[in-house]
Structures are given as structure tokens and as C-alpha cells.
Amino acid sequence: DGGLVDIGFQGLMHSWFRHEKFSTFMLDNEIYGNTGGQESGMTAKGLVAKMSPRGKVDDKMDMLGLAKVAKLDYVARIVPTNPARVVRTARRAILVAREFGSTYVQAYTSCNIEYSIPTPDVMQDAFDKEKKEYGFEEHISDRAKAYLDDIEKKEKAAAKAAKAAKK
Numbered sequence: 001d002g003g004l005v006d007i008g009f010q011g012l013m014h015s016w017f018r019h020e021k022f023s024t025f026m027l028d029n030e031i032y033g034n035t036g037g038q039e040s041g042m043t044a045k046g047l048v049a050k051m052s053p054r055g056k057v058d059d060k061m062d063m064l065g066l067a068k069v070a071k072l073d074y075v076a077r078i079v080p081t082n083p084a085r086v087v088r089t090a091r092r093a094i095l096v097a098r099e100f101g102s103t104y105v106q107a108y109t110s111c112n113i114e115y116s117i118p119t120p121d122v123m124q125d126a127f128d129k130e131k132k133e134y135g136f137e138e139h140i141s142d143r144a145k146a147y148l149d150d151i152e153k154k155e156k157a158a159a160k161a162a163k164a165a166k167k
Helices: 002-007 009-017 063-069 083-099 119-132 142-166
Strands: 023-028 074-078 103-108 137-140
Touching: 002 009, 002 023, 009 063, 023 083, 063 074, 063 103, 063 137, 074 083, 083 103, 083 137, 083 142, 103 119, 137 142
Parallel strands: 023 103, 074 103
Antiparallel strands: 074 137
16 A cells, blocks of 8 residues: 555556556555554554554545546445455456556555454454445446446346256
8 A cells, every 4th residue: 555655656646647457456554564564645644653653644545536536437445354345346447447447446454463463353353444434435437337237237148048058
């Protein structure tokens, strides 16, 4: 998240506004977890970390809002609590990006090392985060929705035909 939002922000914004055909998947652990726990643009306001002992002063960057301002055709926020939803979201983002341009998926992934969450409790942390503040969101443009609906309709028809052929 920090690499994307802080270090890579300029390039990301340029590519989004040009509608380059790729999907951006941010694994949002809300901190620089690999370098000692510095705050990042994705760290929540007030969070106390090793490298920000007084708490972060600024708000967390609204990447979903920025993606919508850039008029991306597919924008989503997920938590890994529902594997089928994660797969469906990733697939939709990739399909739309191939057809129309940049898409964005923000996935909460706890930084259990920096937040001292025991490994067996990581999924419970995800469930808790989802309930409190990180619920599923999906924003799809009209043209992307029509495109995805068409693909899903064709897939259902093909599955039905395959099932009928087996009988």
C-alpha cells in the first residue's frame, strides 16, 4: 500500500487518467510493514506506530474516491473473508481492464507483525475490520456492467448447454 500510494502515486494517477489497460490490486495493510512500521498514506488518522509514536496526523488517503474521480470503470474494496467474492472481484476487474482500461481493487490485509496479531487470529482481524469499517464496495460503470452482464449471460448459457449435452 505504501509503495503504491506514496512512492508510486504519480505514475499510478497518470496511468489511471489515461485509462491504461491494467488492473491495480492494492494489498492494504495500512502501514509500511517491511521497513519497521512507518505510517503510509493508507495508515488511519491517529494510529500509533513504531515510527509515528504520537499517531498519524493526516487522514487515510481515499483511493476509492480517487479511482472514481479518474472515472475507472471498475472499483472495488474487499476483505479476504469471502474467497468466492475475492475471486469474482479479481476476475471482474481484469475483464473490465482488458476491455476498457484501468480498474482498481483495494484489499485489506492485516499486518500481523506490526500490529502484533497472532497468525491464527489474522482472519478474525479481517472479519472485525470488515464489520467496523472495510465492508465490500463495488462501483461499476454502466458500460462495464453491460459488458460483465453479457459475459455472465454467455457463461450461464454455455454451462446449461454443457449440462444438457451430458444427459
